[in-house]
Amino acid sequence: xxxxxxxxxxxxxxxxxxxxxxxxxxxxxxxxxxxxxxxxxxxxxxxxxxxxxxxxxxxxxxxxxxxxxxxxxxxxxxxxxxxxxxxxxxxxxxxxxxxxxxxxxxxxxxxxxxxxxxxxxxxxxxxxxxxxxxxxxxxxxxxxxxxxxxxxxxxxxxxxxxxxxxxxxxxxxxxxxxxxxxxxxxxxxxxxxxxxxxxxxxxxxxxxxxxxxxxxxxxxxxxxxxxxxxxxxxxxxxxxxxxxxxxxxxxxxxxxxxxxxxxxxxxxxxxxxxxxxxxxxxxxxxxxxxxxxxxxxxxxxxx
Numbered sequence: 001x002x003x004x005x006x007x008x009x010x011x012x013x014x015x016x017x018x019x020x021x022x023x024x025x026x027x028x029x030x031x032x033x034x035x036x037x038x039x040x041x042x043x044x045x046x047x048x049x050x051x052x053x054x055x056x057x058x059x060x061x062x063x064x065x066x067x068x069x070x071x072x073x074x075x076x077x078x079x080x081x082x083x084x085x086x087x088x089x090x091x092x093x094x095x096x097x098x099x100x101x102x103x104x105x106x107x108x109x110x111x112x113x114x115x116x117x118x119x120x121x122x123x124x125x126x127x128x129x130x131x132x133x134x135x136x137x138x139x140x141x142x143x144x145x146x147x148x149x150x151x152x153x154x155x156x157x158x159x160x161x162x163x164x165x166x167x168x169x170x171x172x173x174x175x176x177x178x179x180x181x182x183x184x185x186x187x188x189x190x191x192x193x194x195x196x197x198x199x200x201x202x203x204x205x206x207x208x209x210x211x212x213x214x215x216x217x218x219x220x221x222x223x224x225x226x227x228x229x230x231x232x233x234x235x236x237x238x239x240x241x242x243x244x245x246x247x248x249x250x251x252x253x254x255x256x257x258x259x260x261x262x263x264x265x266x267x268x269x270x271x272x273x274x275x276x277x278x279x280x281x282x283x284x285x286x287x288x289x290x291x292x293x294x295x296x297x298x299x300x301x302x303x
Contacts, residue, residue, distance in 0.1 A: 074104070212266075215267065
């Protein structure tokens with residue numbers, strides 16, 4: 001007789017607009033926000049992220065009404081930044097961040113997911129800048145990330161969680177370690193996206209064991225190893241790679257999520273684990289059945 005799956009009671013599971021093929025505030029290829037909210041609740045999720053700012057209603061009163069009547073709560077907002085460009089981009093960055101942080105705080109969330117800017121365009125593949133940062137750019141990235149963490153804490157009571165991401169400068173095990181080693185743990189935590197980290201060759205369990213005190217948030221995602229091998233060999237940009245199905249429905253891909261969740265539970269802290277299966281663009285009827293099956297799979301993992 002098999003032993004029961006342990007319940008990871010301090011891990012709160014949710015989903016995000018990303019799992020419904022939503023990458024942009026407004027796009028004819030995406031499902032309407034009302035349908036996303038209806039379906040994410042029906043699939044069994046209680047927590048959601050805001051997704052791209054402007055996709056969900058940006059008026060906190062209306063958003064609270066729309067989420068509340070569906071039994072949903074917000075775990076985090078998301079911002080894109082180019083902090084390796086240094087103080088010169090601070091004012092523009094803060095104008096973008098403060099608007100999203102205000103809505104995030106108004107919805108009762110405590111986290112702001114920070115995604116570094118892309119070195120190549122995620123739709124066209126056009127090279128935007130060198131994929132390797134100079135030492136000066138690394139200093140700007142880490143110093144400005146700490147500044148952002150401090151400002152967001154002091155002004156909005158939020159904690160930033162920086163998200164390693166394919167086609168950005170914070171991607172591989174080496175770059176993630178370099179970033180963490182150079183930033184203040186009191187100001188900067190990590191959003192470990194299991195799919196992106198595997199996409200870039202990293203091992204999520206090892207990262208949790210090595211930098212456990214820095215893990216502030218999880219994105220649960222898997223990659224298809226066969227598609228990933230083709231993507232890497234062909235140097236395919238992230239957007240087209242998603243179109244090829246590089247991010248797949250669990251448990252079909254890697255990394256295995258059970259050991260990741262076990263390692264995360266072993267940290268003994270409260271964590272969000274937000275499902276994000278990149279699927280832009282996708283047919284409107286595709287996301288819901290996947291979301292429902294994924295929720296069932298995660299229950300079998302103890303969350």
